[in-house]
Amino acid sequence: MKHVICALFLSLCSLPLLANPLPAQPHVYVEGSAEIEAEPDVMTFSLSIQALNMDLAKAKADVDQRSRLLIETSKKFGIKTNDIATTALNIRPEYDYRDRERVLTGNLVSRQVDITLRDLKKYPDMMKALVDAKITETINTTLSLSNKQDLENKAQVAAMADAKARAERLAKSQGKALGEPWSISEFNTRGNERWQLVPSRQLMGSSSNKVMMEMRAADSSEPFEPGVIKLTAQVFVVYLVK
Incomplete structure (x- = not known):
């Protein structure tokens, strides 16, 4: 019974370590973001x-x-x-x-x-x-957008490039060189809310909203501008520094 209690105690003590999303060695944690505008088709x-x-x-x-x-x-x-x-x-x-x-x-x-x-x-x-x-x-x-998935992928790649540029600036400001990425995520894992993760991707813009149109005498020459749809992406990256 003592062995069971001891094992349970050690397991509970190790939970914070297992739950820690950050490495023990020197690192930099950055958020990268990007926004792409596209005309709806x-x-x-x-x-x-x-x-x-x-x-x-x-x-x-x-x-x-x-x-x-x-x-x-x-x-x-x-x-x-x-x-x-x-x-x-x-x-x-x-x-x-x-x-x-x-x-x-x-x-x-x-x-x-x-x-x-x-x-x-x-x-x-x-x-x-x-x-x-x-x-x-x-x-x-x-x-x-007919090519929504392609544009989302493009925004995500751009967000990753932004994260790397931010990390390099931060590391350089401290006289360090940027190492390999330790973790890459679409989720913010810094807080205790990590069990409620939601991908940080959004599709925004007036063109993406559903609009109720009342029936009326229609004119085929009515003005119509589709505007743009904004696709945003965020990534959270931990880079090791050396």
Whole structure:
């Protein structure tokens, strides 16, 4: 029993050493960061098609008819089939309260359709066509990047270069030479919060935000500037010094 207690005591004493993310020898701990701006080249239209009717069959027929119209309209702009995603129908009864009694007001049938536009030059004309077709009352649009992964990788490499440059400056200021990297991480391991790690990568910019667009009389010549999306990356590197 004494051996078990002793072994447990030694194990507990060694935990801080095992948990320490920094080396025992001289080192420099730096954070490198980088930011890349890119113009979005993909837009996703999200439309919710709904119909409310006491006759369930009529409500479904209305949603189906407008769904077909939406798909046909999209294909006129060169949208491929694999860039059109439709959800299954959602059907539920709708109620209202009258004189403290719940009264059925109809059956709500709905479906969401997401359309990916890969040529932003077609956006004004496509938006006008969708509005003129009166398929739905609202349209959500989201701008994104077709090469997002490549740009994230590029930002990460740039962040690593920034970390090395920072470390070299710090080491040189103390008359030291920079050695090999001891650890490289996307996470900040300096604090006790290391069990709640979240990668320090972000996709920011007004172009990346979802925007609700109210239906209105659309003009194909409406001004449209996609802006830029900022991709940021951070790395945390421990370099040995010599």
